[in-house]
Amino acid sequence: MKLLKVDALAEAREKLMEHVEECFFETEEIGLRMALSRVLAEPVLSEEAIPPFRRSTVDGYAVRYRDVGGASETIPAFLKVIGEVCLGENTSLSIGPGQCVYVPTGGMLPEGADAMVMVEYCEPFSDREIAVYTSVASGKGVVQIGEDMKEGETVLPAGRRLKPQDIGALAALGKTRVCVYRPWRVTILSTGDELIEPSEEPEPGQIRDINTYGLCAQAEQEGMEITACHIVPDVREELKRRIEEAGKTSDLIVVSGGSSQGKKDMTAEVIDELASEGVFTHGLALKPGKPTILGYDRESHTLLAGLPGHPAAAMLVFEQVILWFYREKTGQSKRIPVPATIATNVMGAPGKRTCQLVKIEKTESGEVTAIPIFGKSGMITTLTKADGYLVMEENQEGLKAGETVFVHLWK
Amino acid sequence: MKLLKVDALAEAREKLMEHVEECFFETEEIGLRMALSRVLAEPVLSEEAIPPFRRSTVDGYAVRYRDVGGASETIPAFLKVIGEVCLGENTSLSIGPGQCVYVPTGGMLPEGADAMVMVEYCEPFSDREIAVYTSVASGKGVVQIGEDMKEGETVLPAGRRLKPQDIGALAALGKTRVCVYRPWRVTILSTGDELIEPSEEPEPGQIRDINTYGLCAQAEQEGMEITACHIVPDVREELKRRIEEAGKTSDLIVVSGGSSQGKKDMTAEVIDELASEGVFTHGLALKPGKPTILGYDRESHTLLAGLPGHPAAAMLVFEQVILWFYREKTGQSKRIPVPATIATNVMGAPGKRTCQLVKIEKTESGEVTAIPIFGKSGMITTLTKADGYLVMEENQEGLKAGETVFVHLWK
Numbered sequence: 001m002k003l004l005k006v007d008a009l010a011e012a013r014e015k016l017m018e019h020v021e022e023c024f025f026e027t028e029e030i031g032l033r034m035a036l037s038r039v040l041a042e043p044v045l046s047e048e049a050i051p052p053f054r055r056s057t058v059d060g061y062a063v064r065y066r067d068v069g070g071a072s073e074t075i076p077a078f079l080k081v082i083g084e085v086c087l088g089e090n091t092s093l094s095i096g097p098g099q100c101v102y103v104p105t106g107g108m109l110p111e112g113a114d115a116m117v118m119v120e121y122c123e124p125f126s127d128r129e130i131a132v133y134t135s136v137a138s139g140k141g142v143v144q145i146g147e148d149m150k151e152g153e154t155v156l157p158a159g160r161r162l163k164p165q166d167i168g169a170l171a172a173l174g175k176t177r178v179c180v181y182r183p184w185r186v187t188i189l190s191t192g193d194e195l196i197e198p199s200e201e202p203e204p205g206q207i208r209d210i211n212t213y214g215l216c217a218q219a220e221q222e223g224m225e226i227t228a229c230h231i232v233p234d235v236r237e238e239l240k241r242r243i244e245e246a247g248k249t250s251d252l253i254v255v256s257g258g259s260s261q262g263k264k265d266m267t268a269e270v271i272d273e274l275a276s277e278g279v280f281t282h283g284l285a286l287k288p289g290k291p292t293i294l295g296y297d298r299e300s301h302t303l304l305a306g307l308p309g310h311p312a313a314a315m316l317v318f319e320q321v322i323l324w325f326y327r328e329k330t331g332q333s334k335r336i337p338v339p340a341t342i343a344t345n346v347m348g349a350p351g352k353r354t355c356q357l358v359k360i361e362k363t364e365s366g367e368v369t370a371i372p373i374f375g376k377s378g379m380i381t382t383l384t385k386a387d388g389y390l391v392m393e394e395n396q397e398g399l400k401a402g403e404t405v406f407v408h409l410w411k
Numbered sequence: 412m413k414l415l416k417v418d419a420l421a422e423a424r425e426k427l428m429e430h431v432e433e434c435f436f437e438t439e440e441i442g443l444r445m446a447l448s449r450v451l452a453e454p455v456l457s458e459e460a461i462p463p464f465r466r467s468t469v470d471g472y473a474v475r476y477r478d479v480g481g482a483s484e485t486i487p488a489f490l491k492v493i494g495e496v497c498l499g500e501n502t503s504l505s506i507g508p509g510q511c512v513y514v515p516t517g518g519m520l521p522e523g524a525d526a527m528v529m530v531e532y533c534e535p536f537s538d539r540e541i542a543v544y545t546s547v548a549s550g551k552g553v554v555q556i557g558e559d560m561k562e563g564e565t566v567l568p569a570g571r572r573l574k575p576q577d578i579g580a581l582a583a584l585g586k587t588r589v590c591v592y593r594p595w596r597v598t599i600l601s602t603g604d605e606l607i608e609p610s611e612e613p614e615p616g617q618i619r620d621i622n623t624y625g626l627c628a629q630a631e632q633e634g635m636e637i638t639a640c641h642i643v644p645d646v647r648e649e650l651k652r653r654i655e656e657a658g659k660t661s662d663l664i665v666v667s668g669g670s671s672q673g674k675k676d677m678t679a680e681v682i683d684e685l686a687s688e689g690v691f692t693h694g695l696a697l698k699p700g701k702p703t704i705l706g707y708d709r710e711s712h713t714l715l716a717g718l719p720g721h722p723a724a725a726m727l728v729f730e731q732v733i734l735w736f737y738r739e740k741t742g743q744s745k746r747i748p749v750p751a752t753i754a755t756n757v758m759g760a761p762g763k764r765t766c767q768l769v770k771i772e773k774t775e776s777g778e779v780t781a782i783p784i785f786g787k788s789g790m791i792t793t794l795t796k797a798d799g800y801l802v803m804e805e806n807q808e809g810l811k812a813g814e815t816v817f818v819h820l821w822k
Contacts, residue, residue: 032609036628050791053615057721057789087645088605090615106605106720106789108616148790156795163821164632165794168625168722171609172618172791194499194517198443198582204501205519207462207583214579217447221575234498309517310468311579336771336798336820338749339779360747366817368750378468378517379559380461380583383576384567387747406777409747410574411822 006283008394009320009353012294015280016325019296020303024251025329026182032170035162037223038180039330044156049146050172054109058141061100061122061130062113065138076123076131085110100130109142116141149173159331181330186219187246188212188229191239191257191267192309195231210311210380211256218318221411222326224252240270247274247300252322255293257309267306271295275304284321285394287354288313288377292321310377316355316389337406338388340370346399348392356399357386358407370407386410417694419805420731420764423705426691427736430707431714435662436740437593443581446573448634449591450741455567460557461583465520469552472511472533472541473524476549487534487542496521511541520553527552560584570742592741597630598657599623599640602650602668602678603720606642621722621791622667629729632822633737635663651681658685658711663733666704668720678717682706686715695732696805698765699724699788703732721788727766727800748817749799751781757810759803767810768797769818781818797821 007015027041056062063079071077079100085091085107093101093110100117101110109116118141121134149155155173156166162178170178188211195209196202212229219226227249232239239255246253255267272279275295284292293306305322307314327334340360348354358370370390375382388409392399399405418426438452467473474490482488490511496502496518504512504521511528512521520527529552532545560566566584567577573589581589599622606620607613623640630637638660643650650666657664666678683690686706695703704717716733718725738745751771759765769781781801786793799820803810810816 032624036631051618052613055789057787088617106603143787143789148792164625164628165726165791167628168621169791169795171624172621174609174619176610192517198585199587202463204464206499208585210579210583213443213582214575217575217578220447315576336749338747376468376554378466378554380576380580381559384580
């Protein structure tokens, strides 16, 4: 481990791309009912046209649109009703000039018809005839064959995090099983002799562990599975044993803590020993987030990450480094940041990418304002008070009140 | 059931507030590890100060800031090191003028000290002395007692949908159990003789059911529990039996479909029979979403909702009526809509609140553009192509290209 300089975030991200093997990302096939929020590992193509028949979107009469051309409230068109289509059934009916057929919403259009007239615009005239008081355009009230999904069309791209409507679209296609990425199995280790379990009462000098809970929840929110989480005392062999053990069952091992001088070295040294090519990122030009360590073990196929001990820093690095990598490699589209006006001046950190926590407020005039949340490292409420964060790039000196910024909102 | 006019969305929402009993919203106590995305039923107050001792945010020396006043790279201050604080332990050390104590990140400040000097700015001078090459402000590098959370402070309000950082804050407070709203148990019934299970091959005139899958996923995304979902044929007694049966186990029963004339009446009549005060909303001045029916059964404590059969309409009404009500009554804060520039003109529907699906694009200059997605009712891909929707109010004639709009993004 001979790394003399900290990495820019972009460099660390590139190194992750280089060092972690492709096979790290496994896929699995699951039932559609379980697929919400899972990430598609391959595109979904439509193997058929949806709808597979011309389908009415209204209750009314299937007509030839030319037959009602010019019809109005004062001068109706008269059509002969030659039958009715039943919902869910095929129809052998076919209409000719001056004829029409009753079709309910969702029903199949008979041959010869090219538009629907809503029942509200029709009136029974005689036993087998109706008066139509409106004209319609060709195709009105009809979903054409394949208008929703064409045969062979890509309906959902690989990398899609499945939304409720996607589940609906997959149901429409009869795709009751889908190929998705297997979620990472994650172990979270929180190091620090000062840490106790949240269920315990702290003695003077002790504090309850935040990071196993916070980082576990962050990983779970992303759909990952937690295999284990522990508080680990600042004992080198104990940390090494825990990481080795976790490597057997986990894809990702996160060690938070080690912000203090001695501990920082310890985590870095242990990860350096266990990673196949050693630690490849040791320190990030990111504020907060400097004491970030990255390595990859090809033997156990495990990504090893040392995160800062300060909760806000740990969670922001987890988001920008680890979750970024997960989303990028699984092909997920980026979430859209919200444009806002920054309420006060904010200082940047020269040479560092800076994350500024902000709260969002909407003024009466509809303007969206971002109010910076300041607070010392080591605090957690800065994160709970914020709605998201904005990024100042390495070369950005700061922000002036009134400038437009783009806020990455929490999920 | 003698309702002659459709309700504006605001009216339907008010009626929901009136008709549904308070006791409908039950709470439960759960473990913190399970609490992510659950909604707090009561505010969380801090019963102690966090941190409970003055805590260092850096590795360095605890000093009296006045002792290093004026110190610089050329003119250091010299301090006597009287000891070291161990992480996680109490300290009985107390510093006087000209003295300092080593404190690691996260360690407790000794009495008499009022600031930290980072180790990077210090140099051993003799065996028990250091040279300090910087001055510091009072409180620098120290989180004061209660600076993160004051004793008695409201840390999280009731109605908070718990985020990962909230889980962290609750851990810091030792709140390993939290009181949250019990999720609604939901039954989804999809009516329509044309519907088949997604696993089946459609005959001509049949289509696969989208709504049980789509609405189930939407309810699940909100944290609700699905107790049952079925396709129900258009048979009045069968629908009634299903609803009665579901009422025994469900808080919410959603019947989608019934957009066609005969079916619309059937769903409304059945809900009217079962709801204690009958159907209170029959039709919404919402586009899409007109055929919406609402009732409440006080006997089984069940909210009964008839939604449109068209998938996009059903999902948009579920969002704006049912989920709105759920979020409002559990006190959740509203999600922030994203300001964007509408790309093309959009027509409104006079007298109706109109939801326009849009896709979001960010131009190179950073401008966020909303591109309308048009498509016939009955299609599902309009929803999968959209990133969210915007609302045109009842009195809004339409939108002009270039106007600023606010987009409600999908989760």
